[in-house]
Amino acid sequence: MDINLTPLIASFSFIFLAELGDKTQLCTLMLSSKSSAPSVFLGAMAAFFLVDGVSASLGGELLGLLPNNIISLMAGIIFMVFGLISLIRRCSGEETSFDVKASFFKAFSLIALMELGDKTQIASILLAAQFGDPVMVLAGVMLAFSLLTGMAVVLGHKVLRLLPEKYLKVAASLAFIIVGLLLSLGQM
Numbered sequence: 001m002d003i004n005l006t007p008l009i010a011s012f013s014f015i016f017l018a019e020l021g022d023k024t025q026l027c028t029l030m031l032s033s034k035s036s037a038p039s040v041f042l043g044a045m046a047a048f049f050l051v052d053g054v055s056a057s058l059g060g061e062l063l064g065l066l067p068n069n070i071i072s073l074m075a076g077i078i079f080m081v082f083g084l085i086s087l088i089r090r091c092s093g094e095e096t097s098f099d100v101k102a103s104f105f106k107a108f109s110l111i112a113l114m115e116l117g118d119k120t121q122i123a124s125i126l127l128a129a130q131f132g133d134p135v136m137v138l139a140g141v142m143l144a145f146s147l148l149t150g151m152a153v154v155l156g157h158k159v160l161r162l163l164p165e166k167y168l169k170v171a172a173s174l175a176f177i178i179v180g181l182l183l184s185l186g187q188m
Contacts, residue, residue, distance in 0.1 A: 007131035011140025014127065015120050016148065023179060024114050025152045028107065030175055032156030035103035041153045043107030048145040051115040056128040056138045080180030084173070 019025060024044070032040040115121055124141050128134040 004133070004136070007127065007133045007136035008140040008143070010131070011124075011127050011137045012144045013140075014123055015141050015144035018123060019120055019144065019148050022118075022120075024111050024118070025148055026175075026179070027110050027114060028149055028152040029156040029159075031103070031107050031110070032153040033159045035106065036100045037153050037157040039100040039103035040107040040156075041149055043104040044111045044149045044153075045142075045146065046104075047108045047111035047115060048149070049142060051112055051121055052124040052141050052145075053138055055121045055124045056134040056141065077180065077184060080177050080184070084177065 028040060028044050031044075120141070124137065127141075128137045131137055
């Protein structure tokens with residue numbers, strides 16, 4: 001049996017380069033700096049699999065159903081809410097550690113919203129259409145996301161140990177609010 005690895009290699013290469021330093025990687029980094037690293041990784045990967053898996057399977061029909069400006073606004077509002085909640089908890093002295101389920105859901109919901117209509121979702125659709133092999137394209141896409149998400153989670157988890165926690169919480173909260181504003185205004 002002869003397996004064509006071209007769709008896998010092309011998808012991996014394109015997604016890896018396109019996603020490097022993207023807002024979803026920044027989000028994963030911030031989430032893992034104050035949440036359970038394994039649950040953030042699994043939540044992000046589940047979101048990538050859902051959004052990009054469905055995209056690779058269904059093709060361009062999916063994008064026509066999703067208005068990008070509404071998705072960006074929703075993602076932005078969710079980012080700002082999470083940022084404000086983190087700031088309020090920080091200022092009130094409440095416990096800010098998140099349990100595994102909350103970390104998973106937070107990562108899943110934020111990454112899924114940010115990935116809808118993103119360049120990598122569009123690339124998944126186009127690559128699947130070009131190669132006619134959605135399974136190999138999805139394998140390449142998920143391999144790239146696994147590597148990038150793993151790097152962001154490890155880096156975010158290590159940042160927590162290097163920086164004073166109070167500064168990290170304020171910085172992460174402000175970063176969520178700023179990214180939320182940029183998403184809401186359509187600047188990201």
